[in-house]
Amino acid sequence: MASSNVTWVAAPGGPVANGEERRLKFQQWIVPYLDAAYNLALWLARESHDAEDIVQEASMKAFEHLDRFDGREPRAWFFAIVRNEFYSMYRTRSRAALEDIDALPELTSPERTPEAQVIAAADRDQIWTSLGKLPPEYREVIVLREFEGFSYREISEMSTVPIGTVMSRLSRARAQLQHDLVKSSAKGGS
């Protein structure tokens, strides 16, 4: 389906130049994932202007490097560029070392088991706020795994951390998120 969307009509009369080929690749491999890339950037950066800048920069980098890309898993390739772009922006801004796993507060008291219904009913703002409390590396695994369906191995390759780290971040992020959603619903709730 995507392929019918990316047909490029060659300029009338002109031979297909090298630049033309690159633009074709861009249409095939990058453009179909712009929405998903923007979504990732927005959940990471949490600000629409930043997200737009990140995806624009990343897209142009991808465009410039397309000649050297072999076309395998373009989505993962593009996302890796997007997240790099985010982290370089994030590091320049905060100049702080990225939080590691210890930076997350310990979950307090063994909460009663979060109930599936409470989580299912959580509204978007609530999730946005809860995810915002997590360091970006943790938000990232949530987006890559839950929104985009990448496997542990793919996430590990994209973010160049061991699979074990991906798993512990994911687990930690989920626990924190569940905890937070249940807590906020208890606070605001009936």
Added chain:
Amino acid sequence: MACPTAPELLEPYIDDELDLARTVEFEKHLASCEECAQKVASLRALSKRLQAPDMRYAAPASLRANLRRKTEPRPSLFRARSSWYFAAAAAMLVLAVLPALYVLQNRNNQRQIARELVGAHVRSLMVDHLIDVQSTDQHTVKPWFEGKIDFAPQVNDYAAQGYPLAGGRLDYIGGRTVAVLVYHRRQHPINVFQWPSQDTGESRPKNQVSEGFNLVHWRDNGMEFWASSDLNYNELAAFVELMRNHRP
């Protein structure tokens, strides 16, 4: 009390990261462990909630427009046809000897019109203003304009070529009422503005980009034509060629 046997299998299980043997083993365990069953249920609920469409944000149109502008070739139509190049060069020479004021004023007019067109295009994309008469039939659209404007717009359907007619409307450009035809190319609307020209003589299509939209202007049979779209330049130029080949 925390279940000692399963924590490291629980999430790989819901993420489909266990091999078959361990999946079967874990499911056996699940059947007998209330605690793990509850955790699975709540993790599944979380996944399901996060995967709902309302959690996704789409790339804004401005991002797409910027990327299009930056990655797309915008060969002027002159480069595509070398004979046009000479025609254009000759035309430029002629223009150069005309009084500068006239040129400037003309250019300002064109710019002003381009601005108004983009404004009209953008408005047309907002709430229900794209189309006043909705029809894919040129024989419905063409008569609709009768009595509303003092000229007969060129109306053709190019569905066979991949640019189906969607309808028409009236708009207001450069101080006059103009006819607008709306076509679709995939998801992209194309607005074609037309009105009688004060200049006689033809003008070949010329493209420009304004606020991320591609605009093509040409003049045929005493009519001014402007096509505007967020469509890429090449497909818009192909569409313009279609229109020009079908002129009455």
